[in-house]
Amino acid sequence: MDYKLYYWDLPFRANFILLMLEEVGAQYERRDASEIYPERSLKLHNPGMAPPYLYECKSETYFAQMPACLMHLGHQYDYLPRRAETLTLALKTILDCNDVLIEITNSNGQVMWEKGAWDSFRNSRLPDWMRVFEKTGLAHGLKGEGGFLLGSRISVADIATTALFGMLVYSFPELKSDLGENAPHIAALCQRVESRKAIQHFLERQREEYGRDYCGGQIERSLRKMIQ
Ligand SMILES: N[C@@H](CCC(=O)N[C@@H](CS)C(=O)NCC(=O)O)C(=O)O
CATH class of the missing domain: 1.20.1050.10 (Glutathione S-transferase Yfyf (Class Pi); Chain A, domain 2)
Known part of the structure; x- marks a missing residue:
C-alpha cells in the first residue's frame, strides 16, 4: 500500500488526488474522513484543519491541503514541470x-x-x-x-x-x-x-x-x- 486518502464519500476535492494516484498507478485505499476529522486532525505529526488528508505509508506521514497533497505526489512521481x-x-x-x-x-x-x-x-x-x-x-x-x-x-x-x-x-x-x-x-x-x-x-x-x-x-x- 502506497497511500491512504481520507475524505468524504464524494468526488469534489478527493478527485484531484484520486486522478493523480490512478494516473501513476499508486496502490491506495480510500478511508472515511471521519476517521481523522475532527478529533485526530490536531494530533497528526503534520496537523491539518480539514479533509482531504493524504497518508503516505513509506514515510508514515500525513499531508492536508489538497494543493499540497498534489504537489507532493507530483514530486514523488515526477509530474512537476522542470523550469x-x-x-x-x-x-x-x-x-x-x-x-x-x-x-x-x-x-x-x-x-x-x-x-x-x-x-x-x-x-x-x-x-x-x-x-x-x-x-x-x-x-x-x-x-x-x-x-x-x-x-x-x-x-x-x-x-x-x-x-x-x-x-x-x-x-x-x-x-x-x-x-x-x-x-x-x-x-x-x-x-x-x-x-x-x-x-x-x-x-x-x-x-x-x-x-x-x-x-x-x-x-x-x-x-x-x-x-x-
Ligand atoms: N483548503 C483546504 C479546504 C479543505 C476543506 O474545505 N475541506 C472540506 C471538504 S472539501 C471540509 O470537510 N471542511 C470541513 C472544515 O473546514 O472544517 C484544502 O484545499 O484541502
Missing part, C-alpha cells in the same frame, strides 16, 4: 482550481446561492476563470489537438485542471457549453486526460457509483437549483 516558471505555474494552477472550488461552493457552503449572485458568477467570474486556464494553456503547451497545459509533458497541472473542469461539466452538463465557448482547448484537454486508460477506468467506476454527485450537502442542492 522555474512552469513549476510555479503548476502550483498556481492548482491554487486557481482550489479558488474556483471555493467560489463555486460559496466558500465551501457558507452561504447558499441566490439567483442574482449565481447569474453574475456564471456570466462573469466563471468565464473569466475558464479564460485564465485557456490563456495559460495556449501560452505554454496546448496546441491544436494536443499538448498539455504547461508543455509537451503531462504534469500535475493537467490532472488538477481535469479534476476541476472535467468533473464540473460531468456533474453539471449545463455548464459544458460555458467551457466550450470560453476555453475550448481546456475542454479538449480534459477529454484527453479523462481518456487516459487508468483515469478512464477509474471515472467509469466512480460515475457508476456516484452518478453526477459533486460536492454534496445543501450547497450542491442550491447549485443545482440555480443551474436547472
